[in-house]
Amino acid sequence: MTTALLRPTGNRELLGLLGRTPLARVTTDLPCPHPGFWAKLEGLGAGGMKARAAVSMLLGARERGELPPGAPVVESTSGTLGIGLAFAGQALGHPVVLVGDTELEPSMRRLLRTYGVRLELVDRPAAEGGWQAARLARLRRLRAELPGAYWPDQYNNPDNVAGYASLAAELAAALDHLDILVCSVGTGGHSAGVIGPLRRHWPHLRLIGVDATGSTIFGQPARTRLMRGLGSSIHPRNVAYDAFDEVHWVGPAESADACRRLATGNFVSGGWSTGAAALVAAWAARVHPGAVVATVFPDGPQRYLHSVYDDDFAAAHGLDLTRAATRPVEIPHPRAAEATGWTRCRTVADPLTPADDGSPDPTGRRPPRAPSATAAPRPDRRTTREETP
Numbered sequence: 001m002t003t004a005l006l007r008p009t010g011n012r013e014l015l016g017l018l019g020r021t022p023l024a025r026v027t028t029d030l031p032c033p034h035p036g037f038w039a040k041l042e043g044l045g046a047g048g049m050k051a052r053a054a055v056s057m058l059l060g061a062r063e064r065g066e067l068p069p070g071a072p073v074v075e076s077t078s079g080t081l082g083i084g085l086a087f088a089g090q091a092l093g094h095p096v097v098l099v100g101d102t103e104l105e106p107s108m109r110r111l112l113r114t115y116g117v118r119l120e121l122v123d124r125p126a127a128e129g130g131w132q133a134a135r136l137a138r139l140r141r142l143r144a145e146l147p148g149a150y151w152p153d154q155y156n157n158p159d160n161v162a163g164y165a166s167l168a169a170e171l172a173a174a175l176d177h178l179d180i181l182v183c184s185v186g187t188g189g190h191s192a193g194v195i196g197p198l199r200r201h202w203p204h205l206r207l208i209g210v211d212a213t214g215s216t217i218f219g220q221p222a223r224t225r226l227m228r229g230l231g232s233s234i235h236p237r238n239v240a241y242d243a244f245d246e247v248h249w250v251g252p253a254e255s256a257d258a259c260r261r262l263a264t265g266n267f268v269s270g271g272w273s274t275g276a277a278a279l280v281a282a283w284a285a286r287v288h289p290g291a292v293v294a295t296v297f298p299d300g301p302q303r304y305l306h307s308v309y310d311d312d313f314a315a316a317h318g319l320d321l322t323r324a325a326t327r328p329v330e331i332p333h334p335r336a337a338e339a340t341g342w343t344r345c346r347t348v349a350d351p352l353t354p355a356d357d358g359s360p361d362p363t364g365r366r367p368p369r370a371p372s373a374t375a376a377p378r379p380d381r382r383t384t385r386e387e388t389p
């Protein structure tokens with residue numbers, strides 16, 4: 001499909017709307033009672049959480065001369081970055097062409113097109129690499145069709161990470177102290193972007209990553225995933241593996257249950273990544289009494305009315321929300337067992353760098369290994385008392 005590209009003239013005043021999102025106190029049971037945690041409501045910012053990354057990536061490319069004024073921007077996205085790029089494109093004067101897939105909600109397709117984006121959809125996942133690989137293949141063809149188009153490559157672009165300096169600054173300004181930060185992980189952008197600046201404020205801050213079951217990011221085998229936003233079927237280079245103290249994998253029923261509890265008990269809620277991050281943040285607040293815990297809710301609930309919040313969707317996908325786990329299963333290493341529900345692992349390593357334990361790689365991709373510094377335990381930090389989880 002080839003349609004004329006809208007060429008926004010650019011309206012830099014829009015940049016004044018970026019960020020400055022509210023911080024909510026969440027105390028509703030998830031599913032157990034807990035002392036409460038802070039949630040940064042990124043869905044309430046103009047262009048959503050990913051507008052921070054999108055503006056940063058386009059400004060960086062402009063500065064390096066990789067994005068001439070008025071040149072198109074092309075990207076693969078499952079939605080949230082698309083909205084952010086639509087915002088950044090309008091602000092900086094660039095037409096935006098996105099590659100999504102047929103799993104993209106109709107409301108999101110309509111919204112993106114309403115914002116002036118040209119949206120192309122792939123209709124089947126690649127045999128290896130899933131939807132992301134299929135979208136990237138279409139993206140390569142598009143770049144050939146649109147000479148001079150800029151591809152931000154959010155999975156590997158350091159400007160994605162740098163865009164979250166403002167999020168870190170807002171958290172540091174709003175909180176007197178922070179012990180534990182819980183971040184969902186997709187491209188790795190926001191977790192990598194906030195942890196450095198926040199550890200300069202609070203050197204003992206612990207970082208918990210939240211991934212989706214079936215995601216390859218932290219070394220699990222690739223499986224078909226229902227949840228969007230967090231998780232990946234590739235190994236994004238923006239993930240700051242060394243920065244994480246532990247990782248949790250959360251399943252769709254657990255996340256949906258948490259989303260619904262948030263909506264009915266605390267009014268603020270969101271999508272799959274919000275539910276998963278909230279579940280783990282509530283657990284962290286419960287098992288570390290006295291700790292100040294914060295997390296990021298990447299978007300709001302609207303996009304998920306026909307999935308997360310829909311009983312027919314849950315039934316059609318075999319999600320039993322009444323059997324929500326109250327604590328994670330613990331595994332010693334990401335390759336020790338496949339995480340099929342909420343699972344915790346305190347060993348975090350980049351699956352693409354050599355491991356030190358000689359354990360088999362369920363992805364079958366990695367050659368035999370030599371010792372790795374990335375798998376080394378983090379230096380001791382101040383910790384709070386931890387119950388048996």
Ligand SMILES: Cc1ncc(COP(=O)(O)O)c(C=O)c1O
Nearest residue numbers: 080186187188189190229273298
């Ligand atoms: C809704 C949603 N939540 C969470 C994430 C993960 O954030 P990051 O890419 O910064 O790791 C994404 C990324 O696309 C997202 O769209």
